Amino acid sequence: MKISEAEVRYVADLANLKLTAGETARMAREMDEILKYMEKLNEMDTSAVEPMAQVLYEAGETATLRADAERGTLTHHDAIANAAVAGRGHFKVPKVIERG
Protein backbone atom coordinates (compact mmCIF):
# COMPACT_ATOMS: atom_id res chain seq x y z
CA MET A 1 0.00 0.00 0.00
CA LYS A 2 1.36 3.42 -0.99
CA ILE A 3 -1.28 5.29 0.96
CA SER A 4 -3.63 4.43 3.82
CA GLU A 5 -7.01 5.92 4.65
CA ALA A 6 -5.41 7.75 7.58
CA GLU A 7 -2.93 9.35 5.19
CA VAL A 8 -5.75 10.29 2.84
CA ARG A 9 -7.46 12.08 5.74
CA TYR A 10 -4.20 13.88 6.56
CA VAL A 11 -3.69 15.02 2.95
CA ALA A 12 -7.35 16.08 2.72
CA ASP A 13 -6.78 18.30 5.76
CA LEU A 14 -3.71 19.84 4.11
CA ALA A 15 -5.82 20.49 1.00
CA ASN A 16 -8.75 21.88 3.03
CA LEU A 17 -11.04 19.31 1.51
CA LYS A 18 -13.82 17.61 3.45
CA LEU A 19 -14.28 14.04 2.23
CA THR A 20 -17.05 11.68 3.24
CA ALA A 21 -16.15 8.23 4.60
CA GLY A 22 -17.09 6.72 1.24
CA GLU A 23 -14.97 9.25 -0.66
CA THR A 24 -12.01 8.60 1.65
CA ALA A 25 -12.12 4.86 1.03
CA ARG A 26 -12.43 5.29 -2.71
CA MET A 27 -9.71 7.97 -2.77
CA ALA A 28 -7.29 5.65 -0.93
CA ARG A 29 -7.90 2.91 -3.49
CA GLU A 30 -7.55 5.18 -6.51
CA MET A 31 -4.57 7.15 -5.23
CA ASP A 32 -2.84 3.92 -4.32
CA GLU A 33 -3.18 2.64 -7.88
CA ILE A 34 -2.09 5.94 -9.43
CA LEU A 35 0.87 6.44 -7.06
CA LYS A 36 2.06 2.91 -7.76
CA TYR A 37 1.96 3.71 -11.45
CA MET A 38 4.01 6.86 -10.81
CA GLU A 39 6.80 4.75 -9.26
CA LYS A 40 7.72 4.06 -12.86
CA LEU A 41 9.74 7.27 -12.89
CA ASN A 42 12.27 5.67 -10.56
CA GLU A 43 13.41 3.47 -13.45
CA MET A 44 14.94 6.56 -15.02
CA ASP A 45 18.36 7.79 -14.03
CA THR A 46 18.03 11.53 -13.60
CA SER A 47 21.10 12.10 -11.42
CA ALA A 48 22.73 14.35 -14.04
CA VAL A 49 19.53 16.11 -15.20
CA GLU A 50 18.38 19.60 -14.27
CA PRO A 51 14.70 20.00 -13.39
CA MET A 52 12.62 21.84 -15.99
CA ALA A 53 11.31 24.72 -13.93
CA GLN A 54 10.58 27.00 -16.85
CA VAL A 55 9.09 25.97 -20.18
CA LEU A 56 10.43 28.58 -22.57
CA TYR A 57 11.90 31.96 -21.97
CA GLU A 58 13.92 33.63 -24.63
CA ALA A 59 14.08 37.20 -23.29
CA GLY A 60 16.25 39.05 -20.78
CA GLU A 61 15.64 38.93 -17.05
CA THR A 62 13.86 42.26 -16.83
CA ALA A 63 12.01 42.12 -20.15
CA THR A 64 8.68 41.48 -18.48
CA LEU A 65 8.85 44.54 -16.23
CA ARG A 66 6.58 47.33 -17.35
CA ALA A 67 7.19 51.06 -17.08
CA ASP A 68 6.71 52.42 -13.57
CA ALA A 69 3.60 54.39 -14.40
CA GLU A 70 0.27 54.62 -12.63
CA ARG A 71 -2.69 52.97 -14.32
CA GLY A 72 -6.21 51.86 -13.62
CA THR A 73 -7.10 48.70 -11.78
CA LEU A 74 -10.27 46.90 -10.74
CA THR A 75 -12.65 49.11 -8.83
CA HIS A 76 -13.48 48.24 -5.26
CA HIS A 77 -17.01 47.43 -6.34
CA ASP A 78 -15.86 45.05 -9.11
CA ALA A 79 -13.32 43.37 -6.85
CA ILE A 80 -15.91 42.26 -4.31
CA ALA A 81 -18.81 41.78 -6.71
CA ASN A 82 -18.30 37.99 -6.71
CA ALA A 83 -17.79 37.63 -2.96
CA ALA A 84 -19.65 34.72 -1.40
CA VAL A 85 -20.65 37.09 1.41
CA ALA A 86 -19.77 40.79 1.46
CA GLY A 87 -20.58 43.64 3.79
CA ARG A 88 -19.47 47.25 4.26
CA GLY A 89 -17.07 46.94 1.34
CA HIS A 90 -15.32 43.84 2.63
CA PHE A 91 -15.28 40.10 2.09
CA LYS A 92 -17.00 38.55 5.09
CA VAL A 93 -15.76 35.32 6.69
CA PRO A 94 -16.74 33.38 9.82
CA LYS A 95 -15.43 34.94 13.02
CA VAL A 96 -11.71 34.15 13.56
CA ILE A 97 -10.99 36.16 16.72
CA GLU A 98 -12.95 35.66 19.93
CA ARG A 99 -13.40 38.64 22.24
CA GLY A 100 -12.00 37.87 25.73
Next chain:
Amino acid sequence: MNVARLTIDEIRQGLSARRFSAAELTREALRFAGTENPKTNAYLLLAEERALAAAAAVDERLARGEDPGPLAGVPVAVKDVILTRGVRSTCGSRLLANYVPPYDATAVTRLEQAGGVIIGKTNCDEFAMGSSTENSAFGPTRNPVDTDRVPGGSSGGSAAVVAQGTATVALGSDTGGSIRQPASFCGVVGVTPTYGRVSRHGLVAFASSLDHIGPFARTTRDAARLLGVIAGRDEMDSTSAFAPVPDYVSMLDGAVGGLKIGLPREYFQGLASETGDLIHRGIDALKMLGCQPRDISLPATDYAIACYYIIATAEASSNLARYDGVRYTTRSASGETLIDMYRATRGEGFGAECKRRIMLGTYVLSAGYYDAYYLKAQKVRTLIARDFAEAFQQVDAILAPVSPFPAFRLGEKLDDPLEMYLSDIYTITGDLAGIPCMSVPCGKTAAGLPVGLQILTNHFNEAGMFRLADAFEKETDHAL
Protein backbone atom coordinates in the same frame (compact mmCIF):
# COMPACT_ATOMS: atom_id res chain seq x y z
CA MET B 1 -26.61 31.44 -46.15
CA ASN B 2 -25.82 28.10 -44.45
CA VAL B 3 -24.35 29.37 -41.21
CA ALA B 4 -23.30 25.86 -40.19
CA ARG B 5 -20.61 25.48 -42.84
CA LEU B 6 -19.37 29.01 -43.57
CA THR B 7 -15.63 29.66 -43.52
CA ILE B 8 -14.00 32.89 -42.38
CA ASP B 9 -13.19 33.76 -46.00
CA GLU B 10 -16.82 33.18 -47.06
CA ILE B 11 -18.03 35.43 -44.24
CA ARG B 12 -15.62 38.14 -45.31
CA GLN B 13 -16.82 37.88 -48.93
CA GLY B 14 -20.48 37.83 -47.89
CA LEU B 15 -20.05 40.96 -45.78
CA SER B 16 -18.10 42.92 -48.36
CA ALA B 17 -20.55 41.98 -51.15
CA ARG B 18 -23.43 42.99 -48.81
CA ARG B 19 -25.06 39.59 -49.19
CA PHE B 20 -25.66 39.71 -45.44
CA SER B 21 -24.80 42.02 -42.58
CA ALA B 22 -22.91 41.00 -39.46
CA ALA B 23 -26.14 41.51 -37.50
CA GLU B 24 -28.07 39.18 -39.82
CA LEU B 25 -25.36 36.54 -39.65
CA THR B 26 -25.21 36.79 -35.86
CA ARG B 27 -28.98 36.51 -35.45
CA GLU B 28 -28.95 33.43 -37.68
CA ALA B 29 -26.03 31.91 -35.75
CA LEU B 30 -27.80 32.52 -32.43
CA ARG B 31 -31.05 31.06 -33.76
CA PHE B 32 -29.28 27.98 -35.12
CA ALA B 33 -27.33 27.51 -31.87
CA GLY B 34 -30.59 27.79 -29.92
CA THR B 35 -32.30 25.03 -31.93
CA GLU B 36 -29.31 22.69 -32.22
CA ASN B 37 -27.81 22.96 -28.75
CA PRO B 38 -30.31 20.69 -26.93
CA LYS B 39 -28.91 17.76 -28.98
CA THR B 40 -25.42 18.17 -27.52
CA ASN B 41 -25.42 20.54 -24.49
CA ALA B 42 -22.27 22.05 -26.00
CA TYR B 43 -23.13 25.65 -25.08
CA LEU B 44 -23.68 26.50 -21.42
CA LEU B 45 -24.82 30.00 -22.32
CA LEU B 46 -25.61 32.04 -25.43
CA ALA B 47 -24.26 35.58 -25.10
CA GLU B 48 -26.98 37.16 -27.21
CA GLU B 49 -26.62 40.75 -26.07
CA ARG B 50 -22.85 40.82 -26.34
CA ALA B 51 -22.93 39.08 -29.73
CA LEU B 52 -25.43 41.52 -31.22
CA ALA B 53 -23.44 44.49 -29.89
CA ALA B 54 -20.23 43.13 -31.44
CA ALA B 55 -22.03 42.53 -34.75
CA ALA B 56 -23.44 46.06 -34.74
CA ALA B 57 -19.93 47.43 -34.25
CA VAL B 58 -18.73 45.44 -37.30
CA ASP B 59 -21.63 46.73 -39.41
CA GLU B 60 -20.85 50.32 -38.36
CA ARG B 61 -17.21 49.92 -39.36
CA LEU B 62 -18.32 48.49 -42.72
CA ALA B 63 -20.78 51.36 -43.23
CA ARG B 64 -17.99 53.86 -42.60
CA GLY B 65 -15.82 52.07 -45.14
CA GLU B 66 -13.31 50.96 -42.50
CA ASP B 67 -11.52 47.62 -42.35
CA PRO B 68 -13.74 45.56 -40.03
CA GLY B 69 -10.87 43.25 -39.02
CA PRO B 70 -9.71 39.75 -39.96
CA LEU B 71 -12.50 38.04 -37.99
CA ALA B 72 -15.28 40.47 -38.93
CA GLY B 73 -18.67 38.97 -38.16
CA VAL B 74 -17.25 35.49 -37.47
CA PRO B 75 -19.32 33.53 -34.90
CA VAL B 76 -16.88 32.40 -32.20
CA ALA B 77 -17.49 30.16 -29.20
CA VAL B 78 -15.37 30.43 -26.05
CA LYS B 79 -14.64 27.64 -23.59
CA ASP B 80 -16.03 28.43 -20.17
CA VAL B 81 -12.60 28.43 -18.47
CA ILE B 82 -11.78 31.58 -20.49
CA LEU B 83 -13.13 34.72 -18.84
CA THR B 84 -15.62 37.05 -20.48
CA ARG B 85 -16.41 40.30 -18.71
CA GLY B 86 -20.01 40.50 -17.60
CA VAL B 87 -20.80 37.05 -19.07
CA ARG B 88 -21.00 34.16 -16.61
CA SER B 89 -17.91 31.92 -16.73
CA THR B 90 -18.40 28.74 -14.72
CA CYS B 91 -15.41 26.55 -15.67
CA GLY B 92 -17.93 23.69 -15.59
CA SER B 93 -17.88 23.92 -11.79
CA ARG B 94 -20.65 24.20 -9.22
CA LEU B 95 -18.27 26.49 -7.30
CA LEU B 96 -18.45 29.11 -10.05
CA ALA B 97 -22.07 28.58 -11.06
CA ASN B 98 -22.79 32.29 -10.60
CA TYR B 99 -19.37 33.78 -11.28
CA VAL B 100 -19.44 36.85 -13.53
CA PRO B 101 -15.88 37.95 -14.31
CA PRO B 102 -14.89 41.62 -14.00
CA TYR B 103 -12.46 41.43 -16.95
CA ASP B 104 -11.90 39.74 -20.32
CA ALA B 105 -9.16 37.27 -21.16
CA THR B 106 -6.59 38.82 -23.51
CA ALA B 107 -7.52 36.29 -26.23
CA VAL B 108 -11.16 37.39 -25.92
CA THR B 109 -10.23 41.09 -26.16
CA ARG B 110 -8.11 40.43 -29.23
CA LEU B 111 -10.67 38.39 -31.10
CA GLU B 112 -13.35 41.01 -30.49
CA GLN B 113 -11.00 43.79 -31.60
CA ALA B 114 -10.54 41.77 -34.81
CA GLY B 115 -14.31 41.84 -35.38
CA GLY B 116 -15.08 38.37 -33.96
CA VAL B 117 -18.57 37.84 -32.49
CA ILE B 118 -18.75 35.74 -29.33
CA ILE B 119 -21.87 33.61 -29.60
CA GLY B 120 -21.60 31.81 -26.29
CA LYS B 121 -19.63 29.91 -23.69
CA THR B 122 -18.96 26.20 -24.08
CA ASN B 123 -19.13 23.28 -21.72
CA CYS B 124 -16.01 21.52 -20.44
CA ASP B 125 -14.76 19.16 -17.79
CA GLU B 126 -14.65 20.95 -14.43
CA PHE B 127 -11.63 23.30 -14.42
CA ALA B 128 -10.55 21.53 -17.65
CA MET B 129 -9.80 18.29 -15.80
CA GLY B 130 -10.92 15.35 -17.87
CA SER B 131 -10.92 13.74 -21.28
CA SER B 132 -14.64 13.43 -22.01
CA THR B 133 -16.57 16.55 -20.86
CA GLU B 134 -18.48 14.24 -18.52
CA ASN B 135 -16.94 15.96 -15.47
CA SER B 136 -19.02 19.11 -15.92
CA ALA B 137 -21.35 20.19 -13.12
CA PHE B 138 -23.83 21.15 -15.84
CA GLY B 139 -24.20 17.75 -17.47
CA PRO B 140 -22.11 16.09 -20.18
CA THR B 141 -21.78 17.31 -23.74
CA ARG B 142 -22.63 14.81 -26.47
CA ASN B 143 -20.67 14.25 -29.64
CA PRO B 144 -22.61 15.68 -32.60
CA VAL B 145 -21.30 12.85 -34.80
CA ASP B 146 -22.94 10.24 -32.52
CA THR B 147 -24.85 11.57 -29.53
CA ASP B 148 -24.39 8.33 -27.54
CA ARG B 149 -20.69 9.16 -27.43
CA VAL B 150 -18.54 11.74 -25.70
CA PRO B 151 -17.04 14.65 -27.66
CA GLY B 152 -13.72 14.18 -25.85
CA GLY B 153 -12.41 16.69 -23.40
CA SER B 154 -11.82 18.78 -21.69
CA SER B 155 -12.72 21.30 -24.43
CA GLY B 156 -15.56 19.03 -25.63
CA GLY B 157 -18.07 21.86 -25.95
CA SER B 158 -15.81 23.92 -28.20
CA ALA B 159 -15.07 20.93 -30.45
CA ALA B 160 -18.77 20.03 -30.60
CA VAL B 161 -20.04 23.50 -31.58
CA VAL B 162 -17.55 23.73 -34.45
CA ALA B 163 -18.48 20.23 -35.67
CA GLN B 164 -22.17 20.98 -35.24
CA GLY B 165 -21.85 24.29 -37.05
CA THR B 166 -23.20 26.42 -34.21
CA ALA B 167 -19.93 28.41 -34.31
CA THR B 168 -17.42 28.92 -37.11
CA VAL B 169 -14.41 28.74 -34.82
CA ALA B 170 -13.88 28.36 -31.08
CA LEU B 171 -11.33 28.88 -28.35
CA GLY B 172 -10.37 25.95 -26.17
CA SER B 173 -7.61 25.26 -23.68
CA ASP B 174 -5.10 22.44 -23.63
CA THR B 175 -3.06 21.24 -20.65
CA GLY B 176 -2.60 17.58 -21.60
CA GLY B 177 -4.51 17.19 -24.85
CA SER B 178 -7.76 19.02 -24.12
CA ILE B 179 -7.87 20.65 -27.57
CA ARG B 180 -6.42 17.95 -29.83
CA GLN B 181 -8.30 14.96 -28.39
CA PRO B 182 -11.82 16.49 -28.68
CA ALA B 183 -10.91 17.85 -32.14
CA SER B 184 -10.01 14.29 -33.12
CA PHE B 185 -13.22 12.85 -31.63
CA CYS B 186 -15.46 15.42 -33.36
CA GLY B 187 -13.68 15.55 -36.73
CA VAL B 188 -12.47 19.16 -36.58
CA VAL B 189 -9.10 20.93 -36.50
CA GLY B 190 -7.69 21.69 -33.04
CA VAL B 191 -4.46 23.55 -32.34
CA THR B 192 -2.24 23.71 -29.26
CA PRO B 193 0.27 26.50 -29.99
CA THR B 194 3.76 26.83 -28.52
CA TYR B 195 3.69 27.45 -24.75
CA GLY B 196 3.56 31.23 -24.34
CA ARG B 197 2.40 31.89 -27.90
CA VAL B 198 -1.04 32.96 -26.65
CA SER B 199 -1.45 34.92 -23.42
CA ARG B 200 -2.96 32.97 -20.54
CA HIS B 201 -4.33 36.14 -18.95
CA GLY B 202 -7.96 35.37 -18.18
CA LEU B 203 -7.59 31.62 -18.68
CA VAL B 204 -8.59 30.15 -15.32
CA ALA B 205 -5.42 28.40 -14.17
CA PHE B 206 -5.27 24.60 -14.00
CA ALA B 207 -1.53 23.83 -14.40
CA SER B 208 0.26 27.05 -15.21
CA SER B 209 3.38 25.54 -16.81
CA LEU B 210 1.21 23.44 -19.14
CA ASP B 211 -1.88 25.56 -19.88
CA HIS B 212 -2.45 26.85 -23.42
CA ILE B 213 -5.29 28.63 -25.20
CA GLY B 214 -5.78 27.51 -28.79
CA PRO B 215 -8.23 27.48 -31.68
CA PHE B 216 -10.77 25.01 -33.06
CA ALA B 217 -11.97 25.32 -36.66
CA ARG B 218 -13.35 23.25 -39.53
CA THR B 219 -10.29 24.03 -41.66
CA THR B 220 -6.61 24.60 -40.93
CA ARG B 221 -6.88 27.93 -42.73
CA ASP B 222 -9.51 29.19 -40.28
CA ALA B 223 -7.55 27.90 -37.29
CA ALA B 224 -4.42 29.67 -38.57
CA ARG B 225 -6.40 32.89 -39.02
CA LEU B 226 -7.73 32.75 -35.45
CA LEU B 227 -4.32 31.95 -33.96
CA GLY B 228 -2.81 34.91 -35.84
CA VAL B 229 -5.33 37.17 -34.09
CA ILE B 230 -4.93 35.91 -30.51
CA ALA B 231 -1.15 35.21 -30.51
CA GLY B 232 1.62 37.54 -29.39
CA ARG B 233 3.19 39.13 -26.37
CA ASP B 234 0.90 40.37 -23.63
CA GLU B 235 2.25 42.22 -20.63
CA MET B 236 -0.52 40.69 -18.49
CA ASP B 237 1.14 37.25 -18.81
CA SER B 238 4.84 37.28 -17.97
CA THR B 239 5.28 33.87 -19.65
CA SER B 240 3.84 35.07 -22.96
CA ALA B 241 6.44 35.02 -25.72
CA PHE B 242 8.09 38.03 -27.36
CA ALA B 243 8.62 36.19 -30.67
CA PRO B 244 6.87 38.02 -33.54
CA VAL B 245 3.69 36.46 -34.96
CA PRO B 246 3.98 35.66 -38.67
CA ASP B 247 1.06 35.90 -41.10
CA TYR B 248 0.18 32.20 -40.88
CA VAL B 249 -2.46 32.25 -43.62
CA SER B 250 -0.10 33.67 -46.25
CA MET B 251 2.26 30.77 -45.55
CA LEU B 252 -0.25 28.06 -46.51
CA ASP B 253 1.43 27.56 -49.87
CA GLY B 254 1.43 23.77 -50.16
CA ALA B 255 5.24 23.68 -50.26
CA VAL B 256 5.67 20.43 -48.33
CA GLY B 257 7.64 18.38 -50.89
CA GLY B 258 10.91 17.12 -49.44
CA LEU B 259 9.89 17.74 -45.82
CA LYS B 260 11.29 15.13 -43.45
CA ILE B 261 8.59 13.81 -41.15
CA GLY B 262 9.45 11.75 -38.11
CA LEU B 263 7.38 8.74 -37.07
CA PRO B 264 8.25 8.06 -33.42
CA ARG B 265 8.29 4.29 -33.02
CA GLU B 266 7.10 4.55 -29.39
CA TYR B 267 3.81 6.00 -30.69
CA PHE B 268 3.17 3.32 -33.26
CA GLN B 269 3.98 0.21 -31.23
CA GLY B 270 0.73 -1.54 -30.44
CA LEU B 271 -1.38 0.80 -32.54
CA ALA B 272 -2.97 -1.98 -34.56
CA SER B 273 -6.53 -0.72 -34.63
CA GLU B 274 -8.74 1.09 -37.12
CA THR B 275 -7.14 4.23 -35.73
CA GLY B 276 -3.72 2.89 -36.68
CA ASP B 277 -4.89 2.04 -40.21
CA LEU B 278 -6.26 5.54 -40.74
CA ILE B 279 -3.05 7.14 -39.42
CA HIS B 280 -0.97 4.98 -41.77
CA ARG B 281 -3.18 5.97 -44.69
CA GLY B 282 -2.66 9.59 -43.68
CA ILE B 283 1.10 9.08 -43.78
CA ASP B 284 0.73 7.58 -47.25
CA ALA B 285 -1.14 10.69 -48.36
CA LEU B 286 1.75 12.86 -47.15
CA LYS B 287 4.19 10.63 -49.06
CA MET B 288 2.15 11.37 -52.18
CA LEU B 289 2.83 15.04 -51.49
CA GLY B 290 6.57 14.37 -51.46
CA CYS B 291 7.12 14.20 -47.69
CA GLN B 292 9.81 11.81 -46.54
CA PRO B 293 8.88 9.71 -43.50
CA ARG B 294 11.68 8.68 -41.14
CA ASP B 295 11.66 6.30 -38.23
CA ILE B 296 12.65 8.20 -35.07
CA SER B 297 12.72 7.46 -31.36
CA LEU B 298 11.46 9.51 -28.39
CA PRO B 299 12.73 7.19 -25.66
CA ALA B 300 11.25 9.01 -22.63
CA THR B 301 7.68 8.62 -23.96
CA ASP B 302 6.91 5.71 -21.65
CA TYR B 303 7.42 7.97 -18.61
CA ALA B 304 5.34 10.87 -19.84
CA ILE B 305 2.04 10.00 -18.18
CA ALA B 306 3.54 9.58 -14.73
CA CYS B 307 5.53 12.78 -15.22
CA TYR B 308 2.50 14.72 -16.42
CA TYR B 309 0.11 13.60 -13.69
CA ILE B 310 2.59 14.63 -11.02
CA ILE B 311 3.33 18.08 -12.44
CA ALA B 312 -0.24 18.84 -13.52
CA THR B 313 -1.83 17.78 -10.23
CA ALA B 314 0.82 19.58 -8.16
CA GLU B 315 0.17 22.83 -10.00
CA ALA B 316 -3.59 22.25 -9.89
CA SER B 317 -3.60 21.74 -6.13
CA SER B 318 -1.99 25.18 -5.73
CA ASN B 319 -4.13 26.93 -8.33
CA LEU B 320 -7.40 25.53 -6.98
CA ALA B 321 -6.60 26.62 -3.42
CA ARG B 322 -8.27 29.96 -4.18
CA TYR B 323 -11.77 28.45 -4.26
CA ASP B 324 -12.25 28.86 -0.56
CA GLY B 325 -15.80 30.12 -0.18
CA VAL B 326 -14.67 33.72 0.28
CA ARG B 327 -13.89 35.37 -3.04
CA TYR B 328 -15.77 33.28 -5.60
CA THR B 329 -19.53 33.28 -5.13
CA THR B 330 -20.19 29.90 -3.51
CA ARG B 331 -19.98 29.11 0.21
CA SER B 332 -21.19 26.08 2.10
CA ALA B 333 -23.97 26.67 4.59
CA SER B 334 -22.18 24.44 7.10
CA GLY B 335 -18.89 25.08 8.88
CA GLU B 336 -18.76 27.17 12.04
CA THR B 337 -15.09 28.13 11.94
CA LEU B 338 -13.16 29.57 9.01
CA ILE B 339 -11.26 26.34 8.37
CA ASP B 340 -14.41 24.21 8.57
CA MET B 341 -16.11 26.59 6.12
CA TYR B 342 -13.19 26.20 3.67
CA ARG B 343 -13.32 22.43 3.94
CA ALA B 344 -17.07 22.14 3.63
CA THR B 345 -17.22 24.56 0.67
CA ARG B 346 -14.53 22.69 -1.22
CA GLY B 347 -15.81 19.25 -0.27
CA GLU B 348 -19.32 20.08 -1.47
CA GLY B 349 -18.25 22.19 -4.44
CA PHE B 350 -15.61 20.21 -6.30
CA GLY B 351 -16.51 17.16 -8.38
CA ALA B 352 -14.77 13.80 -8.01
CA GLU B 353 -12.05 14.37 -10.63
CA CYS B 354 -11.01 17.75 -9.21
CA LYS B 355 -10.87 16.27 -5.72
CA ARG B 356 -8.71 13.40 -6.94
CA ARG B 357 -6.27 15.80 -8.60
CA ILE B 358 -6.16 18.19 -5.65
CA MET B 359 -5.40 15.21 -3.41
CA LEU B 360 -2.69 13.78 -5.69
CA GLY B 361 -1.13 17.21 -6.11
CA THR B 362 -1.17 17.95 -2.39
CA TYR B 363 0.34 14.54 -1.70
CA VAL B 364 3.23 14.86 -4.19
CA LEU B 365 4.08 18.33 -2.85
CA SER B 366 3.82 17.41 0.82
CA ALA B 367 6.79 17.19 3.17
CA GLY B 368 8.90 14.12 2.52
CA TYR B 369 7.47 13.44 -0.94
CA TYR B 370 8.48 16.56 -2.88
CA ASP B 371 11.85 15.23 -4.08
CA ALA B 372 10.59 11.75 -4.85
CA TYR B 373 7.66 12.92 -6.96
CA TYR B 374 7.62 16.57 -8.01
CA LEU B 375 11.35 17.18 -8.43
CA LYS B 376 11.78 13.80 -10.09
CA ALA B 377 8.96 14.60 -12.53
CA GLN B 378 10.51 17.96 -13.40
CA LYS B 379 13.75 16.18 -14.27
CA VAL B 380 11.94 13.64 -16.41
CA ARG B 381 10.20 16.56 -18.11
CA THR B 382 13.64 17.86 -19.11
CA LEU B 383 14.35 14.49 -20.74
CA ILE B 384 11.04 14.50 -22.61
CA ALA B 385 11.73 18.01 -23.94
CA ARG B 386 15.26 16.96 -24.87
CA ASP B 387 13.92 14.00 -26.91
CA PHE B 388 11.92 16.42 -29.04
CA ALA B 389 14.79 18.90 -29.38
CA GLU B 390 17.01 16.09 -30.67
CA ALA B 391 14.30 14.79 -33.02
CA PHE B 392 13.87 18.23 -34.57
CA GLN B 393 17.57 18.21 -35.49
CA GLN B 394 16.68 15.39 -37.89
CA VAL B 395 13.12 16.05 -39.02
CA ASP B 396 10.88 19.04 -39.86
CA ALA B 397 7.75 17.66 -38.24
CA ILE B 398 6.57 14.66 -36.26
CA LEU B 399 3.42 12.70 -37.02
CA ALA B 400 1.52 10.70 -34.42
CA PRO B 401 -1.94 9.53 -33.45
CA VAL B 402 -3.98 11.83 -31.17
CA SER B 403 -5.84 9.18 -29.21
CA PRO B 404 -5.52 5.38 -29.11
CA PHE B 405 -9.25 5.07 -29.92
CA PRO B 406 -12.10 7.15 -31.38
CA ALA B 407 -14.94 8.67 -29.32
CA PHE B 408 -16.17 6.28 -26.62
CA ARG B 409 -19.65 5.94 -25.14
CA LEU B 410 -20.86 8.15 -22.32
CA GLY B 411 -20.09 6.49 -19.00
CA GLU B 412 -17.76 3.92 -20.54
CA LYS B 413 -14.57 5.04 -18.81
CA LEU B 414 -15.81 6.97 -15.79
CA ASP B 415 -15.05 4.26 -13.24
CA ASP B 416 -11.36 3.85 -13.96
CA PRO B 417 -9.42 7.11 -13.56
CA LEU B 418 -6.02 5.56 -14.28
CA GLU B 419 -7.26 4.13 -17.57
CA MET B 420 -8.64 7.56 -18.52
CA TYR B 421 -5.22 9.10 -17.70
CA LEU B 422 -3.39 6.47 -19.78
CA SER B 423 -5.44 7.39 -22.85
CA ASP B 424 -3.69 10.80 -22.88
CA ILE B 425 -0.36 9.22 -23.85
CA TYR B 426 -0.04 10.74 -27.35
CA THR B 427 -1.02 14.27 -26.42
CA ILE B 428 0.65 15.07 -23.10
CA THR B 429 4.22 14.90 -24.43
CA GLY B 430 3.67 17.96 -26.63
CA ASP B 431 2.41 19.94 -23.62
CA LEU B 432 5.31 18.82 -21.45
CA ALA B 433 7.81 19.94 -24.13
CA GLY B 434 5.87 23.16 -24.83
CA ILE B 435 5.92 22.60 -28.60
CA PRO B 436 3.10 23.37 -31.05
CA CYS B 437 0.90 20.44 -32.00
CA MET B 438 -2.47 19.98 -33.65
CA SER B 439 -5.07 17.45 -34.70
CA VAL B 440 -6.27 17.41 -38.30
CA PRO B 441 -9.08 15.10 -39.50
CA CYS B 442 -7.69 11.90 -40.99
CA GLY B 443 -10.81 9.91 -41.92
CA LYS B 444 -13.49 7.88 -40.17
CA THR B 445 -13.80 4.39 -38.80
CA ALA B 446 -16.30 1.88 -40.23
CA ALA B 447 -18.75 3.09 -37.59
CA GLY B 448 -18.37 6.65 -38.90
CA LEU B 449 -16.29 7.97 -36.00
CA PRO B 450 -13.68 10.61 -36.86
CA VAL B 451 -9.97 10.06 -36.20
CA GLY B 452 -7.40 12.84 -36.02
CA LEU B 453 -3.79 12.87 -37.15
CA GLN B 454 -1.41 14.75 -34.88
CA ILE B 455 1.30 17.02 -36.30
CA LEU B 456 4.00 18.36 -33.98
CA THR B 457 6.73 20.87 -34.88
CA ASN B 458 9.50 22.69 -33.07
CA HIS B 459 8.94 25.70 -30.78
CA PHE B 460 7.31 28.63 -32.62
CA ASN B 461 7.04 26.73 -35.89
CA GLU B 462 3.25 26.90 -36.07
CA ALA B 463 3.63 28.08 -39.67
CA GLY B 464 5.33 24.82 -40.70
CA MET B 465 2.69 22.80 -38.84
CA PHE B 466 -0.17 24.67 -40.55
CA ARG B 467 1.46 24.33 -43.98
CA LEU B 468 1.63 20.56 -43.58
CA ALA B 469 -1.92 20.28 -42.19
CA ASP B 470 -3.36 22.49 -44.92
CA ALA B 471 -1.65 20.47 -47.68
CA PHE B 472 -2.86 17.25 -46.05
CA GLU B 473 -6.42 18.57 -45.86
CA LYS B 474 -6.43 19.49 -49.56
CA GLU B 475 -4.94 16.13 -50.55
CA THR B 476 -7.37 14.04 -48.51
CA ASP B 477 -10.66 15.95 -48.19
CA HIS B 478 -11.45 14.65 -44.70
CA ALA B 479 -12.25 18.13 -43.39
CA LEU B 480 -15.87 19.09 -42.68
